[in-house]
Amino acid sequence: TDFQTILTETDGRVAVITLNRPKALNALNTELMGEVVGAVRAFDADPGIGAIVITGSEKAFAAGADIKEMQEKDFADVVTEQFFVAWDELTRARTPIIAAVSGYALGGGCELAMLCDIIIAGENARFGQPEINLGVIPGIGGSQRLTRAVGKAKAMDLILTGRQMKVDEAEKLGLVSRVVPTEEVVSTAREVAATIASKSFIASSYGKEAVNRAFESSLTEGVRAERSLFYSLFATADQTEGMSAFAEKREPNFLHR
Numbered sequence: 134t135d136f137q138t139i140l141t142e143t144d145g146r147v148a149v150i151t152l153n154r155p156k157a158l159n160a161l162n163t164e165l166m167g168e169v170v171g172a173v174r175a176f177d178a179d180p181g182i183g184a185i186v187i188t189g190s191e192k193a194f195a196a197g198a199d200i201k202e203m204q205e206k207d208f209a210d211v212v213t214e215q216f217f218v219a220w221d222e223l224t225r226a227r228t229p230i231i232a233a234v235s236g237y238a239l240g241g242g243c244e245l246a247m248l249c250d251i252i253i254a255g256e257n258a259r260f261g262q263p264e265i266n267l268g269v270i271p272g273i274g275g276s277q278r279l280t281r282a283v284g285k286a287k288a289m290d291l292i293l294t295g296r297q298m299k300v301d302e303a304e305k306l307g308l309v310s311r312v313v314p315t316e317e318v319v320s321t322a323r324e325v326a327a328t329i330a331s332k333s334f335i336a337s338s339y340g341k342e343a344v345n346r347a348f349e350s351s352l353t354e355g356v357r358a359e360r361s362l363f364y365s366l367f368a369t370a371d372q373t374e375g376m377s378a379f380a381e382k383r384e385p386n387f388l389h390r
């Protein structure tokens with residue numbers, strides 16, 4: 134395909150999107166945002182795809198929004214353009230998305246990782262929200278998602294000082310799902326994605342939706358939502374197949390969707 138700032142590839146039911154602006158440490162400009170969002174939208178609509186991996190390079194997952202592009206903008210520009218609002222579309226994907234993070238995940242890079250459902254990080258990963266050093270604050274959901282992920286104490290510390298956090302701290306805080314040697318980040322993410330993609334798509338997408346409800350609603354409402362998703366899965370052929378396979382001591386053969 135004719136992308137300029139990303140590479141895309143599929144391997145069975147797994148799609149891999151690689152951010153590819155190496156000279157700018159994968160800084161997230163408008164073009165890259167459009168390409169990532171477009172690729173995710175297309176993979177999400179593809180019944181042959183059951184999980185998506187988003188990754189960068191070994192040095193940088195993404196060093197943030199493109200400062201050189203942002204530098205020229207004023208208040209009227211960012212308001213009228215709805216600058217970076219398109220990233221919100223990632224939250225509407227039903228397909229589980231895994232961020233495979235090596236090196237810098239700063240500013241918008243950290244926010245992009247947090248827009249994903251699972252973060253697999255390498256030992257060299259560095260997370261941070263350094264926008265304060267530029268006279269601004271996170272603008273792709275970071276002040277909200279980081280706070281929900283790690284709590285007020287750490288979110289205030291990171292967002293107000295702009296410091297970088299090493300992977301041990303990020304893991305201890307529960308920001309990342311797994312830490313692996315840097316050279317194994319992408320292969321591990323692909324394995325996790327392949328595992329997820331082998332399940333019933335309806336069940337994995339409902340599982341994702343149910344967990345996300347925990348961030349967006351009260352416990353009572355979340356449990357109610359879970360129950361209705363859970364009950365509705367009993368209308369699927371994949372539930373029949375999954376439970377029959379267990380009873381017959383064989384591997385399930387899910388329809389996916």
Ligand code: HXC
Nearest residue numbers: 156157158160196197198199200201217240241263272273
């Ligand atoms: C544009 C960037 C960039 C960025 C790096 N580059 N980060 N360009 N936007 N966010 C470019 C550099 O200008 C340089 O290009 C090249 O990438 C290599 O970077 P160096 O700084 O030479 O590398 P290094 O010394 O290894 O330092 C790495 C780094 C540093 C610590 C990650 O680059 C850095 O601090 N970057 C900015 C991080 C940041 O502040 N991110 C938050 C952005 S604000 P040239 O051409 O000069 O060689 C944000 C807001 C989100 O994300 C909300 C928006 C709505």
